[in-house]
Amino acid sequence: MIALVEGTLLDKSPTRVILLNSGVGYEIFIPLSTYEKLPRSGERCRLLIYDFVREDTHTLYGFWTEDEKSLFARLLSISGVGPRLALAALSGLSPGQIKEAVICGDVERLCRISGIGRKTAERIVLELKDKLTEAELLESSSTAPAAIESDQRARDAVAALVALGYRQGEARRMISAVVGSIATHATVEDIVRRALVARK
Numbered sequence: 001m002i003a004l005v006e007g008t009l010l011d012k013s014p015t016r017v018i019l020l021n022s023g024v025g026y027e028i029f030i031p032l033s034t035y036e037k038l039p040r041s042g043e044r045c046r047l048l049i050y051d052f053v054r055e056d057t058h059t060l061y062g063f064w065t066e067d068e069k070s071l072f073a074r075l076l077s078i079s080g081v082g083p084r085l086a087l088a089a090l091s092g093l094s095p096g097q098i099k100e101a102v103i104c105g106d107v108e109r110l111c112r113i114s115g116i117g118r119k120t121a122e123r124i125v126l127e128l129k130d131k132l133t134e135a136e137l138l139e140s141s142s143t144a145p146a147a148i149e150s151d152q153r154a155r156d157a158v159a160a161l162v163a164l165g166y167r168q169g170e171a172r173r174m175i176s177a178v179v180g181s182i183a184t185h186a187t188v189e190d191i192v193r194r195a196l197v198a199r200k
Contacts, residue, residue: 001053002060006046012038015087017062019045028062029083031072031090037064052083059083071095074131080120088115089124102128104173154179157191174199 005028007021014035019026028047039045047062048069061083063069068090075086089098092113101109102125110121154175161171174195186194 001051002049003051004046005049005060005062006044009039009041009043009045012041014091017045017047019047019062026060028060029087030062031068031087032092033068033090033094034062034064061087065095067095071098074128075124077131078123078127080123085115085120089113092116098128099132100169100173101125102132103167104169105167106170106173151179153186153188153191156188157195160188160192161195 005019005021005026007019007026009017010020010025011018012035014032016027016029017035017038019028028049030047034047047064048066050061050063050069050072052059052061061072063072072086072090075081075089076083081089089110093101093109098110100106105125107118107121107125110116110124111118116124157175157179158168158171161174162168166174175191178191178194178198
């Protein structure tokens with residue numbers, strides 16, 4: 001199995017590259033997140049490879065970081081998600097944004113990715129959450145928007161949503177979506193009510 005290809009970048013586009021290594025040109029499909037980090041054509045380049053082999057196909061998928069490659073592999077393990085859809089997910093959102101959406105249960109955010117419908121997004125949230133490591137879960141849950149951290153009412157509103165049964169990450173996402181538009185005289189109850197309405 002091919003794990004890495006390093007060589008001269010002969011050609012690149014937002015979806016694929018050709019890397020020349022020892023006289024062989026490797027066609028490698030990539031997500032947009034990797035394309036944005038590529039050097040200029042003619043320069044040296046190294047990509048981590050996911051070697052996708054099936055009875056009727058042998059395709060190479062390339063990634064700039066191990067995080068991208070790892071998340072791609074985990075997305076492939078989800079029912080109904082193939083390589084093209086997994087690449088579309090990594091092209092529409094960064095690995096961190098995908099993990100945040102999964103942990104927060106943000107199906108709508110995943111639905112905005114081209115090719116991902118509601119049922120697929122719901123499966124991604126349900127199945128990928130179990131595949132995230134403890135470190136990834138902890139990193140996401142400990143990250144809060146600055147707007148929440150600087151506003152006591154917002155922090156209290158998050159706590160209120162948690163008390164209502166929402167997960168911490170989801171509660172923070174809901175409040176961060178509305179905290180920038182709340183009036184200075186709004187109460188914690190007003191903020192919670194607006195967050196609940198916006199979620200519907």
